Amino acid sequence: GQRNQEMDFLPCASFLLTLMSIIFISTDQTNITAEPGQNTSLPCRSPDNKPVIVVEWIRPDLGSEYVLLYRNKKINSDHQHPSFKGRVDLQDRQMKDGNVSLALRNVTTDDRGAYECRVVPTNSRMEAVLTINLDVQTSPGELLFVSGH
Numbered sequence: 001g002q003r004n005q006e007m008d009f010l011p012c013a014s015f016l017l018t019l020m021s022i023i024f025i026s027t028d029q030t031n032i033t034a035e036p037g038q039n040t041s042l043p044c045r046s047p048d049n050k051p052v053i054v055v056e057w058i059r060p061d062l063g064s065e066y067v068l069l070y071r072n073k074k075i076n077s078d079h080q081h082p083s084f085k086g087r088v089d090l091q092d093r094q095m096k097d098g099n100v101s102l103a104l105r106n107v108t109t110d111d112r113g114a115y116e117c118r119v120v121p122t123n124s125r126m127e128a129v130l131t132i133n134l135d136v137q138t139s140p141g142e143l144l145f146v147s148g149h
Contacts, residue, residue: 029130029131029132029133030042030043030130030131030132030133031132031133031135032132032133032134032135033134033135033136033137034104034107034111034134034135034136034137035107035136035137035138035139036107036108036109036136036138037106037107038106038107039103039104039105039106039107040103040104040107040134041091041101041102041103041104042057042101042102042104042115042117042132042134043101043132044057044099044100044101044102044117044119044130044132045097045098045099045100045101046095046098046099046100046119046121046128047098047119047121047126047128048098048121049097049098050098050121050122050124051095051098051121051122052070052095052098052100052119052120052121052122053071053120053121053122054069054070054071054118054119054120055068055069055070055071055090055095055100055117055118055119055120056068056069056070056116056117056118056119057069057088057102057115057116057117057118058115058116058118059081059113059114059115059116060114060116061113061114062081062083063081064079065079065080065081065082066079066080066081066084067080067081067084067088067102067115068080068084068088068089068090068102070090070100075089075090083110084104087104087105087106088102088103088104088105089102089103089105090102090103091103098119098121100117100119102115102117104134107134107136108136109136109138111134111136112134112135112136113133113134114131114132114133114134115131115132115133115134116129116130116131116132117129117130117131117132
């Protein structure tokens with residue numbers, strides 16, 4: 001009767017949850033503040049500090065081009081967004097302890113926005129996604145300087 005139907009539903013639900021966790025893990029958001037002209041780093045780490053096969057740094061609002069793409073043991077700049085060429089790198093090319101943080105040089109106000117770090121660890125079907133919000137603040141002095149006073 002009623003009880004058996006509920007029991008049938010449970011294994012199905014737990015299977016769905018397992019399936020979701022394999023494909024996609026989303027962790028917390030991080031907020032970083034920088035000033036124009038500074039170098040900054042956007043922190044990201046592989047789950048359980050595992051070695052990684054793929055690291056994708058993207059800014060969803062910029063479309064399909066990457067901020068930085070690491071694949072096949074090298075940084076691939078074919079599909080990199082023009083505004084990041086020559087300004088980004090992995091903070092640690094060795095990616096020690098799963099550190100895949102993004103080093104961003106010479107920050108501009110155009111860099112502000114939400115960045116996504118997508119990581120696929122070795123021997124894994126899982127993609128971890130971390131969102132980092134970068135806020136670029138101009139100090140009052142600079143604003144005065146820019147307007148010519």
